[in-house]
Amino acid sequence: xxxxxxxxxxxxxxxxxxxxxxxxxxxxxxxxxxxxxxxxxxxxxxxxxxxxxxxxxxxxxxxxxxxxxxxxxxxxxxxxxxxxxxxxxxxxxxxxxxxxxxxxxxxxxxxxxxxxxxxxxxxxxxxxxxxxxxxxxxxxxxxxxxxxxxxxxxxxxxxxxxxxxxxxxxxxxxxxxxxxxxxxxxxxxxxxxxxxxxxxxxxxxxxxxxxxxxxxxxxxxxxxxxxxxxxxxxxxxxxxxxxxxxxxxxx
Amino acid sequence: xxxxxxxxxxxxxxxxxxxxxxxxxxxxxxxxxxxxxxxxxxxxxxxxxxxxxxxxxxxxxxxxxxxxxxxxxxxxxxxxxxxxxxxxxxxxxxxxxxxxxxxxxxxxxxxxxxxxxxxxxxxxxxxxxxxxxxxxxxxxxxxxxxxxxxxxxxxxxxxxxxxxxxxxxxxxxxxxxxxxxxxxxxxxxxxxxxxxxxxxxxxxxxxxxxxxxxxxxxxxxxxxxxxxxxxxxxxxxxxxxxxxxxxxxxxxxxxxxxxxxxxxxxxxxxxxxxxxxxxxxxxxxxxxxxxxxxxxxxxxxxxxxxxxxxxxxxxxxxxxxxxxxxxxxxxxxxxxxxxxxxxxxxxxxxxxxxxxxxxxxxxxxxxxxxxxxxxxxxxxxxxxxxxxxxxxxxxxxxxxxxxxxxxxxxxxxxxxxxxxxxxxxxxxxxxxxxxxxxxxxxxxxxxxxxxxxxxxxxxxxxxxxxxxxxxxxxxxxxxxxxxxxxxxxxxxxxxxxxxxxxxxxxxxxxxxxxxxxxxxxxxxxxxxxxxxxxxxxxxxxxxxxxxxxxxxxxxxxxxxxxxxxxxxxxxxxxxxxxxxxxxxxxxxxxxxxxxxxxxxxxxxxxxxxxxx
Numbered sequence: 001x002x003x004x005x006x007x008x009x010x011x012x013x014x015x016x017x018x019x020x021x022x023x024x025x026x027x028x029x030x031x032x033x034x035x036x037x038x039x040x041x042x043x044x045x046x047x048x049x050x051x052x053x054x055x056x057x058x059x060x061x062x063x064x065x066x067x068x069x070x071x072x073x074x075x076x077x078x079x080x081x082x083x084x085x086x087x088x089x090x091x092x093x094x095x096x097x098x099x100x101x102x103x104x105x106x107x108x109x110x111x112x113x114x115x116x117x118x119x120x121x122x123x124x125x126x127x128x129x130x131x132x133x134x135x136x137x138x139x140x141x142x143x144x145x146x147x148x149x150x151x152x153x154x155x156x157x158x159x160x161x162x163x164x165x166x167x168x169x170x171x172x173x174x175x176x177x178x179x180x181x182x183x184x185x186x187x188x189x190x191x192x193x194x195x196x197x198x199x200x201x202x203x204x205x206x207x208x209x210x211x212x213x214x215x216x217x218x219x220x221x222x223x224x225x226x227x228x229x230x231x232x233x234x235x236x237x238x239x240x241x242x243x244x245x246x247x248x249x250x251x
Numbered sequence: 252x253x254x255x256x257x258x259x260x261x262x263x264x265x266x267x268x269x270x271x272x273x274x275x276x277x278x279x280x281x282x283x284x285x286x287x288x289x290x291x292x293x294x295x296x297x298x299x300x301x302x303x304x305x306x307x308x309x310x311x312x313x314x315x316x317x318x319x320x321x322x323x324x325x326x327x328x329x330x331x332x333x334x335x336x337x338x339x340x341x342x343x344x345x346x347x348x349x350x351x352x353x354x355x356x357x358x359x360x361x362x363x364x365x366x367x368x369x370x371x372x373x374x375x376x377x378x379x380x381x382x383x384x385x386x387x388x389x390x391x392x393x394x395x396x397x398x399x400x401x402x403x404x405x406x407x408x409x410x411x412x413x414x415x416x417x418x419x420x421x422x423x424x425x426x427x428x429x430x431x432x433x434x435x436x437x438x439x440x441x442x443x444x445x446x447x448x449x450x451x452x453x454x455x456x457x458x459x460x461x462x463x464x465x466x467x468x469x470x471x472x473x474x475x476x477x478x479x480x481x482x483x484x485x486x487x488x489x490x491x492x493x494x495x496x497x498x499x500x501x502x503x504x505x506x507x508x509x510x511x512x513x514x515x516x517x518x519x520x521x522x523x524x525x526x527x528x529x530x531x532x533x534x535x536x537x538x539x540x541x542x543x544x545x546x547x548x549x550x551x552x553x554x555x556x557x558x559x560x561x562x563x564x565x566x567x568x569x570x571x572x573x574x575x576x577x578x579x580x581x582x583x584x585x586x587x588x589x590x591x592x593x594x595x596x597x598x599x600x601x602x603x604x605x606x607x608x609x610x611x612x613x614x615x616x617x618x619x620x621x622x623x624x625x626x627x628x629x630x631x632x633x634x635x636x637x638x639x640x641x642x643x644x645x646x647x648x649x650x651x652x653x654x655x656x657x658x659x660x661x662x663x664x665x666x667x668x669x670x671x672x673x674x675x676x677x678x679x680x681x682x683x684x685x686x687x688x689x690x691x692x693x694x695x696x697x698x699x700x701x702x703x704x705x706x707x708x709x710x711x712x713x714x715x716x717x718x719x720x721x722x723x724x725x726x727x728x729x730x731x732x733x734x735x736x737x738x739x740x741x742x743x744x745x746x747x748x749x750x751x752x753x754x755x756x757x758x759x760x761x762x763x764x765x766x767x768x769x770x771x772x773x774x775x776x777x778x779x780x781x782x783x784x785x786x787x788x789x790x791x792x793x794x795x796x797x798x799x800x801x802x803x804x805x806x807x808x809x810x811x812x813x814x815x816x817x818x819x820x821x822x823x824x825x826x827x828x829x830x831x832x833x834x835x836x837x838x839x840x841x842x843x844x845x846x847x848x849x850x851x852x853x854x855x856x857x858x859x860x861x862x863x
Contacts (some may be wrong), residue, residue, distance in 0.1 A: 022706040033699055053706035061699040086704075095696040132713040139723060143730040151737045183712045 022053045029061065038069040056086035063095060072102050073195035073217030073249070080193060080220075080251045084185065087124035104216035107237050123178040128186065131179035138172035141165075192221045192233070192248040199248075201241035205230030212241045221248060275299045277359050277368040284374040285346050290314065293354060295368050296339040301361035303340045308354050310375070315463045316342035317470075346375040407432040407500060409534045411445065411491055413481070414618075417540045420486050421556030421587045422650040425618045427457070428477040428494070428534070433469065439497040439529050442476060449489050451482040451590060455615050480620050482556075482587045486543035495533040501526070544648055549657050551644030553594055557586020561594070561645040561658050569666040575631050576665065580607075580643060583623040588613050593626045594645045599638040603631040632667040639664045748795040755792035759785045759855050763848070770844050778844055779834040782851050786827065789855055793862050815861045819854070826850055 029044035045062045048054070063078030076099060082092035126134070145168060148161030185191075198216050202209035205227040215221075215235065224232040224240070231248065234240045277297035285291045295303060295317075303317055317340040325332065340359075346352055352373040359366045407430070414425040428445055430436075444454070457475040464473050483489055563580040570576045580594055593607045608629070613622035632638075639662050646657040713719045762785035769778040791798045794809050803824065810820050829847055 019706055023703070026703050026706075030699060030701060048706065049709070052709050054709045055703045055706045057700040057703035058706070064696055064699045067696055085707075091697045091700070098694065098696050128712050128714070129707075132719060136719075136722060136726070140726050143726060147730070147734060147737065150734065151741060179712075179714050183714050186712050187715070 018051055018053060022048045022051060025051075026058060026061075029065075033061065033065055033068075036068075038065040041065045042069070054081075054085060056082045056089045056092065058082075059085060060089065060092045060095070063092065063099075067095070067099055071195075072099060073193060073197075075099050076103075076218040076220070077193045077195065077249045077251060080191065084251060086127050088126070099218070103218040105219040107219070107235055122174070123181050126178070128179055128182035131175050131182060135172050135176040135179055138168045138175060141168040142172060189250050190223050191251045192223050192231075193251060194219045194221065194243075194247060195249045196247040199243050201233070201239075201243055202230075203241060205232070205242045209242065213239065215243075223248070223250065275361060275364075275366060277357070277366050279354065279357060279368040279371045281354065281371045281373050284376055285352075286376055287346055287349055290343055290345050291373075293342045293344050293371070294339050295357055295359070296337055297359060297366070297368075298336050298338065299359075299361045299366075300338050301359040301366070303357055303359050305342065305357045306355050308352070310346060310348035310350070310352055311354065312345045312347055314343045314345055316340070316344075318342075346373065349375050349377060351375070406434050407436055407498060407530075407532060409476075409494070409496065409532050411494065411534045411537050413491070413537060413539055415539075417542065418483060419542045419556060419648065419650045419653075420483055420544060421554060421590060421648070422482070423557065423585075423587070423620055424481050424483075424539070425455075426479050426481050426491070427475050429473055429475050431464070431466065431471040431473050433471055434501055436498050436500055439499050442496055445477060445479070445491070445494045447479065447481055447491060449484055451484060451587070453480040453482075453589075453613070453615065453620055454478075455480060455618060478618070480615060480618065482590060482620075483539065483541040484590075486541045489539045489541050491534075491537040491539065493533045493536050495531055497529050498532050499527045500530045501528075545653065545655075547655070548648075549644070549646040549655050551594055551657060551659075552646040552648070552655065553592030555582065555586060555591050555645070555647030556650060557584060557647065558649055558651070559584035559586050559645075559647045559656075561643075561660075563643050563660045563663075565640075565663045565665055567665070569668060570632050571668050572632060572635055574667075575629055577630060578628045578640065578643075578663065580626045580628070580645070581623060582626075582645065583621075585619050585621045586647065588620060588622040588624050591624055593628075594643055596628050596643050597641045598628075598630055599640065602633055602638075605629045605631075632665075635667045635669040637664065637666045751792040751795070755789050756855070756859050758792065759789040762788065763852060763855070766851075767848065770848060775844060776834060778848075779830045782847065783827065783830040783834075786823070786830075786851060786854070789858065793858070813862055815858070819857055819861065822850070822854055823858075826854060 025044055025048050029041045029048075032038075032041035032044055042062055042065045045058055045065070048058055059078045059082035063075045063082060066072075066078055067075035076096065079092045079096040079099065082089055083096070086092075123131075142165050145161045145165030149158050149165060150161075152158040152161055194215050194217050196217060198214055200214050201212045203212050204210075219235065221233040221235055224234060226232070226245070227242075229245050230242045231245045232240060232242050233248070275298060277295050279293065279295045281293045282291050293316075300319075300321070303319075305313070305317070319338065319340050321336075321338050323336045340357075352375050354371045354373070356367045356370050359368065410429050410431065412427050412429060415422075418424050426445075426447070444452075455478045457478040461472050461474040464471050559582055561580065561582045563578060566577045566579060578596055580596070582588070582591060582594075588611055593609065596607075598604045605628075607626045609624060609626050611622060611624040613620055615621070642659045642662045644657055644659045646655050648655050762781050766778050766781035766785065769775075769781060787798065787801060790796075790806055791801055794806075796805070796809075806823075807820060810823075826847065829843075833843065833847070
C-alpha cells in the first residue's frame, strides 16, 4: 500500500519536472529564435520532443525556425504536425499557406466528395482530447435523458427526455467516431511530406523501377504500403508511386 | 658601257674569294661629342660576320641594337678596282652623364677566333635644352636577309599577353596585343580591336615606342599595338579566341632560274627582288581562369570588385509635402565601376519612389580603371511626418585580400512638412481625399508563439487508455443503479397510494357511520364535521393527495382530468358548502341533516364508480 503510494507520488513528480523542463526549453528555444539562431532553436525544441512531450505551439515554432533556416520541407512537416495536434490552430494554417508559395510542386488536387470534405472539416473542429471528452459528456447526458423518459411523472418531461436523448446519442456517436478517427491518425499516420530537395518517384519498390515523376521538398503525400525501405505514396492529384522512406517524413 | 658593266661583274664575282683571304679587323666608331640625353650611334665595322659582345658601360645606355648590316662595295678608281665587304653592327645609345665617356673594346667572335675592336672615347657635354624624343617611330630593321632565311623561327608573330591568368569575376586585368617582328611590316588596312568575348573591355592607349628584345637568340623588334583593361563578366575558363589580322611582309620573289650565274646577284633586295606580300597572322588562344565570388556575400553586395568606398547623402533634410528629394549614393575607387549595381535603399513606405539614375566617370590610371559612379534615388514625399531611411549598406569584394568589405552609412532622417498642395505638377494632393488601401508592404510568416499550451505526452490519446472506456462503463452502471433505485422508490410510493385507494371507501363509510350516530343522537355540529371529513378524506385517499395539499381548485382540476361529470363535482361542492354553512348555523333542522346524509352517501358511491 505504502509502496504504491510512493510510486504514484514519484510518477506525478517526474511528470511535473518534465513539464517544467519542457517549459524552460521552450522559452530557451524562443530566445534563440529571436536572436536569429534558428538551427539551435530547432535543436532546443527537439529536446522537448525527445522528452516525449509535444504541443501545437511547439511544432508551430519549429516550423517557423525551419522556414527561417531555409528548410522548407521540414517547415511544412512541423506546421502539419501543429495542425494535427490542434486542427483549429489558425497561425499554423496561415503560415502553411504562406510557405506553400515557396514550394516547387504545384499540384492540382482531385476534388474531394463533399461528404468526405464535410466529414474531415467536422472532425477537425476539435482536437482528439476535446472530442473524447465531449463524447463522454454526451453519453452521460443521454443516460440522464433516458432516466427522465422512463421515470418522468409528467408528459412534457418524458417527451423532452426522449428527444434530447436521441439528439445527444447521435452527437455522441459522431464525436466518438471523430475521436476514433483522430486516434487512428495518431497511431497509424498515413500523411507525409517530402523532405529531400528532389525525389524521383519509381513505379516499383526498387531502383530498377521506371522513373515516373519527380517531386520536390514540401510536397504532401499519403503513404500506403511499405516494402523494406520503400514506401508507396499517393499525391493529391491521385498519382501513385514508390519512394525511399528516408526521403519523406511521416506526420 | 655594256662591256664595262660586264667587266665589273666578273671582278665582283671573284671578289668574294679575295675577301676571304683578307685580314679580319674591326673598327669602332662614334661621334666625338654628344649632349647628355642625346641619342647617338656606336658602330663597329669590320670585314667579317660574327657574334658581337659589348661590355656594359657606366653612364651610357643602349637603347637599341645591335643592328647588323652587311654590304659589299666595289670601287673602280683610276683603272684600279677595290672590292670591299663590310659588316657593321650599330648600337643606338644615349649618354646619361656629363664628362668623358669611354666605350671599352667590343669582342667579336668570328667562327672560333675572337677579335677585339678599338676603344672609343666620347666627350659628353651639358644637357640639351630640348630633350630628344625618346619615342622612336617605326622600327629600324637592318637585317633584311632575315625574312628570307627559312627554317628559323617565324619572322613575325602576334601575342596576346594578359597581366593575370587567374582572376575573380569583376577583377581587372590588362591585356596587351604585342607584335614581334624581325622584318619591316605594317598591318594591311588598319588593325581592328580584339573583341574579347565575355569581358567588359576598356581601351587604354598603348605607348607607341617600339623595343628590341632578344628571343631565343633572335633579335625582334616589339611593339604593343593594343592595350585593354578587361573585366570578366562570368566565372569559368574564359578563352580569348585567336585574333586574326593581315600584315604586309616583304618577301623574296622567286625568279625563274636560268643558267645565268648573275641571277643571284639580282636577287639582292637592292635590286628590287623583294615584294610586299599580305600575310594573315593569328594569335594563339589564351585561357584565363575566372574564379567565382566566394560564398557568403554580405547584404548590400551588388557585384562591386576592387577597392571602393561609398558615401551617401540626402538632398534635403526637410521638404514640403509633394516635393521631391533624393538620396545620392556615390561609389568611387579602383574597380569595376561601370558594372556596379545600385545599392539597395529601404525607403519608408508611403512615398513615391522612382528608379535610381546613374552617372559615371571612368578613367584609367596606371593601367587600372578608376572612377566614380553616382546613383540618385528620386522620391516624392506624399505625407507629412518624420521619416527615417535605414542605413544603406554597400559591400564589395576585394580580390587582393579575397574578402568582402562592407560600409554602412548612418541612418537618414528627414521631415516632411504639410504643404498647401503641389503647384509644380498641377495635381493637388489632399490627404484623405484619395482612399488608400492598406497595402501589404511585405508578406512573411507569422511570428512564433511565445507561450505554449500545456505539453502533452506524444501519442497520448485518451481513447487508447482503458480508463476512458471504463469511465463509460462506470457511467452506465451508475445509470442502471439510479434507474433501479428510482424504480423501487416509485413502486413503493405507488403501493402506499394503492392501499389508501382501496381503503378510501371503507374509511369514508366508517366516518359516515359516525356522522349517522351523531345525527341520531342530535349532535348536529359533530354530524356536519364528520360528513365533511368523510368526503375530504375520501377525495384525498382516492386521488393520492395529502389532506394539507387539498384545495377546491386542485380537486376540480383532478376531477376534470379524470373525466368526472360536472354535475358530480357541483354536487360535491354543494354538499361541502352545506356542511360548512350548517356547522356554524344557529338552528339545525333534522330533515336538513337527513337529506345531506343521503346525498353524501350517494356522492361517495358515485365517486367510487367514477374514480378508480
